[in-house]
Amino acid sequence: MARPTGHPIMRAGRYSPALLAAVIAALFLLGASPESAAQGNPFFGGSAPAPASPSVSVPVPRLQFLVDAQRTLRETLAEAVDRSAAGTGVPGLLALAFAYGLLHALGPGHRKVALAAYFLARPARPMQGVTAGISVAFLHAAAALVIIYGLYYLFRQTVTTAFSSVSSVLELASYAAITLLGLVLLFLAVRQSLRGRKTGRTTRAAETPTIAPAAEGVAGEAAPAEAPGGRKTLAAIILGSGLVPCPGTGLILIFCLSQGLPWIGALAALAVALGMAVVTVGVSLAAVLGKRGLLSALPRGSRLGGLLHHGLEIAGAVLIVAFGLFMLSPYLSGLAA
Amino acid sequence: MKRAVLAVVFATAALWVASGHPHVFIDTRIEAAFEDAGVAGFWITWKFDKVFTAGILMDFDRNKDEHLSPTEVAEVEANAFSNLANYNYFVYVRSPRGLHRPPSVREFTAYVEAGRVHYRFFVPYSFPVEDREVQLNLAVYDETFFCDIGYAEVAPVLFPASDTFSGRYSIREDRGIRIDYPANDGTRGSTFPRQVAMTLRREP
Numbered sequence: 001m002a003r004p005t006g007h008p009i010m011r012a013g014r015y016s017p018a019l020l021a022a023v024i025a026a027l028f029l030l031g032a033s034p035e036s037a038a039q040g041n042p043f044f045g046g047s048a049p050a051p052a053s054p055s056v057s058v059p060v061p062r063l064q065f066l067v068d069a070q071r072t073l074r075e076t077l078a079e080a081v082d083r084s085a086a087g088t089g090v091p092g093l094l095a096l097a098f099a100y101g102l103l104h105a106l107g108p109g110h111r112k113v114a115l116a117a118y119f120l121a122r123p124a125r126p127m128q129g130v131t132a133g134i135s136v137a138f139l140h141a142a143a144a145l146v147i148i149y150g151l152y153y154l155f156r157q158t159v160t161t162a163f164s165s166v167s168s169v170l171e172l173a174s175y176a177a178i179t180l181l182g183l184v185l186l187f188l189a190v191r192q193s194l195r196g197r198k199t200g201r202t203t204r205a206a207e208t209p210t211i212a213p214a215a216e217g218v219a220g221e222a223a224p225a226e227a228p229g230g231r232k233t234l235a236a237i238i239l240g241s242g243l244v245p246c247p248g249t250g251l252i253l254i255f256c257l258s259q260g261l262p263w264i265g266a267l268a269a270l271a272v273a274l275g276m277a278v279v280t281v282g283v284s285l286a287a288v289l290g291k292r293g294l295l296s297a298l299p300r301g302s303r304l305g306g307l308l309h310h311g312l313e314i315a316g317a318v319l320i321v322a323f324g325l326f327m328l329s330p331y332l333s334g335l336a337a
Numbered sequence: 338m339k340r341a342v343l344a345v346v347f348a349t350a351a352l353w354v355a356s357g358h359p360h361v362f363i364d365t366r367i368e369a370a371f372e373d374a375g376v377a378g379f380w381i382t383w384k385f386d387k388v389f390t391a392g393i394l395m396d397f398d399r400n401k402d403e404h405l406s407p408t409e410v411a412e413v414e415a416n417a418f419s420n421l422a423n424y425n426y427f428v429y430v431r432s433p434r435g436l437h438r439p440p441s442v443r444e445f446t447a448y449v450e451a452g453r454v455h456y457r458f459f460v461p462y463s464f465p466v467e468d469r470e471v472q473l474n475l476a477v478y479d480e481t482f483f484c485d486i487g488y489a490e491v492a493p494v495l496f497p498a499s500d501t502f503s504g505r506y507s508i509r510e511d512r513g514i515r516i517d518y519p520a521n522d523g524t525r526g527s528t529f530p531r532q533v534a535m536t537l538r539r540e541p
């Protein structure tokens with residue numbers, strides 16, 4: 001009897017469940033590490049409130065040499081901006097900005113938790129993971145560019161402090177949107193799970209290979225079925241996550257403006273976004289493929305597979321809600337005080 | 338198995354990278370200040386990186402002369418320093434009396450030197466120093482990791498010339514003091530600050 005197979009590129013023999021579980025765990029640990037997303041600038045009064053008391057302890061080591069590497073890279077980047085004022089070294093500057101974006105996005109924040117949790121909660125194609133990762137990274141940088149250039153050319157004098165205040169407002173809106181989206185995804189996941197139970201089937205429709213050549217562009221390659229509200233929820237997670245300006249990009253833009261180099265700043269912001277996209281695409285893809293790989297490794301139609309599928313979707317949605325609520329909690333406690 | 342090991346290595350490396358996510362880089366210099374009975378407090382000077390410097394100058398150096406006038410310093414203090422009270426100015430003082438987080442500081446000033454913005458302020462902390470050596474530990478550390486605060490490469494700690502008191506110091510990571518820093522995502526982590534361990538005594 002032939003061994004049950006899953007997605008052709010994700011057969012258990014090639015991607016072991018242990019490896020995929022490790023990758024998913026790494027994703028969450030990476031995103032859920034301390035000093036995460038809403039790092040308001042503590043120097044400015046309009047920044048995000050101090051975070052609430054934590055509920056889970058995750059001891060994380062901190063290697064100073066990696067922090068020092070970021071310090072050196074930022075200083076080198078600033079010197080490269082200075083040199084570019086004389087019209088030299090622009091390619092080098094952009095390469096540095098790309099490296100800075102990559103290193104920067106490896107750090108906490110940048111909505112990696114939201115993206116990974118979304119792709120756990122929803123069936124998706126790898127290309128959707130790529131699209132989401134690229135979109136979030138570029139929106140993240142573009143938001144910083146629009147706000148800072150808008151502030152600079154409208155007000156001139158208060159860019160840094162105003163950027164911090166505007167970022168804080170956008171972060172609040174982002175967390176509210178992410179929480180709301182999580183609730184919608186939770187509703188969809190629970191409803192799908194209940195329907196599956198009602199019909200007595202273990203619905204693995206999302207992950208069950210269905211021949212859809214046009215969808216993937218590769219003949220015979222499997223693709224998940226389009227889930228209800230898939231495109232809308234994908235757009236919502238991209239917008240909800242990406243519209244918060246990246247503080248690292250913001251500081252580089254401010255530095256370029258201070259040197260009278262707005263075009264160099266815009267190009268550097270694009271390069272930073274490209275670097276960040278490497279990480280956000282990687283996180284999204286790993287979540288999409290990791291989930292599919294785990295499910296594909298189980299016998300098709302098995303009860304365990306169905307349970308795992310629904311469990312992952314519900315867990316992903318719960319994680320999004322929890323992430324959003326926790327990020328909102330300092331603002332909410334501030335309102336209550 | 339090989340891949341699983343690689344995945345774990347990757348995850349661990351990623352976590353380590355993730356642990357450093359600063360946006361502002363600061364070099365700190367600490368100067369002890371004495372009064373008749375012993376320590377009166379500490380002067381702290383921060384030298385900022387070029388990028389943050391540009392932001393401060395863009396907002397507060399109104400006449401763009403790369404010099405901060407008293408009026409401009411007052412604006413810097415009001416708009417880009419006073420909020421640090423919510424973070425106890427990133428300062429931790431540990432003595433035999435226990436941990437002290439300063440609720441306020443005094444005599445803030447800001448200036449530009451060698452193209453970098455500097456902040457300087459006084460952290461009051463009275464502590465008697467007798468003939469027997471006492472140890473005070475001082476760490477300057479941002480729990481949120483928005484700022485990476487290191488110590489100046491040259492003369493990170495200064496003791497004023499005095500016939501009454503003497504001091505020596507070392508900078509080390511103190512594994513006996515754990516800082517639990519809150520995260521914004523429902524977790525928390527622990528780290529061990531690099532701190533200045535000062536040994537002080539009254540000269541006979």
